[in-house]
Amino acid sequence: MRVYVCTDLEGISGVTHWDQTREMTTAAYQHARHLLTKEVNACVQGCLDGGAKEVVVLDGHGGGFNFVPDELHPGATYVTGPNRPTMLPGLDASFAAVILLGYHAMANTPQAVLAHTQSSKAGCRYWYNGRESGEIAQSAIVAGHFGVTVVLVTGDEATCAEARAFLGEGIVTVAVKKGISITCCEMVPPQRAWELIRKGAAEALARIPRCKPYTIDLPIKARLSYLTAEIADTAGCRLSRRVDATTYERVIESPLDVVRF
Numbered sequence: 410m411r412v413y414v415c416t417d418l419e420g421i422s423g424v425t426h427w428d429q430t431r432e433m434t435t436a437a438y439q440h441a442r443h444l445l446t447k448e449v450n451a452c453v454q455g456c457l458d459g460g461a462k463e464v465v466v467l468d469g470h471g472g473g474f475n476f477v478p479d480e481l482h483p484g485a486t487y488v489t490g491p492n493r494p495t496m497l498p499g500l501d502a503s504f505a506a507v508i509l510l511g512y513h514a515m516a517n518t519p520q521a522v523l524a525h526t527q528s529s530k531a532g533c534r535y536w537y538n539g540r541e542s543g544e545i546a547q548s549a550i551v552a553g554h555f556g557v558t559v560v561l562v563t564g565d566e567a568t569c570a571e572a573r574a575f576l577g578e579g580i581v582t583v584a585v586k587k588g589i590s591i592t593c594c595e596m597v598p599p600q601r602a603w604e605l606i607r608k609g610a611a612e613a614l615a616r617i618p619r620c621k622p623y624t625i626d627l628p629i630k631a632r633l634s635y636l637t638a639e640i641a642d643t644a645g646c647r648l649s650r651r652v653d654a655t656t657y658e659r660v661i662e663s664p665l666d667v668v669r670f
């Protein structure tokens with residue numbers, strides 16, 4: 410059994426402040442990398458406990474260069490580094506399951522830690538066939554294209570609620586913090602979060618038969634809005650049609666292009 414783990418940084422235990430996620434030069438970010446790496450390791454161990462024979466982990470946050478390589482669990486391989494050609498590089502139909510680790514709720518979700526969709530600074534919001542969707546759904550759409558089901562989502566409580574709303578109650582969710590505001594949370598300490606994630610990953614792989622891939626009707630009627638007209642002006646969405654000062658629309662034929670505008 411092969412398992413593909415997509416990671417983000419905003420939903421990792423111990424991360425609650427933009428200073429930990431935005432600028433690679435800050436001490437807060439450098440420490441967050443260690444928190445991320447240890448949480449990844451817990452997830453990899455849980456996958457192996459649950460019967461995975463091969464685990465591939467994507468370093469998905471920002472430019473994709475966040476893991477601390479010499480601290481990574483030796484039992485997996487890791488897709489890391491900038492210039493990813495697709496959202497989930499290397500994922501194909503040979504994988505039995507996808508895990509979304511350290512994810513966050515979509516833009517404008519109340520009491521959701523570091524909530525955003527793709528770009529927090531640009532204030533992006535996405536709709537597919539009329540339903541506003543965040544990064545959980547975007548990743549699940551790509552996985553669904555290959556017939557692969559998402560079985561575990563971790564992050565704050567709002568992330569877990571969003572995951573169940575889109576992917577169904579059959580999946581496993583692990584909440585490692587509860588949002589009080591966008592940058593304030595009540596957190597589970599990392600050491601306990603790692604235990605929860607390890608157990609959650611093993612349990613999730615046992616649930617694969619109960620989950621089904623997330624798919625939406627094709628072609629996808631897609632909409633992207635930015636926070637301001639100025640940001641929309643500079644975004645350069647060449648594939649889409651501008652429908653008002655802040656909004657672009659396009660018809661997307663392939664689920665792999667779900668964030669291409």
Ligand SMILES: [Zn+2]
Nearest residue numbers: 417418470471
């Ligand atoms: Zn991120």
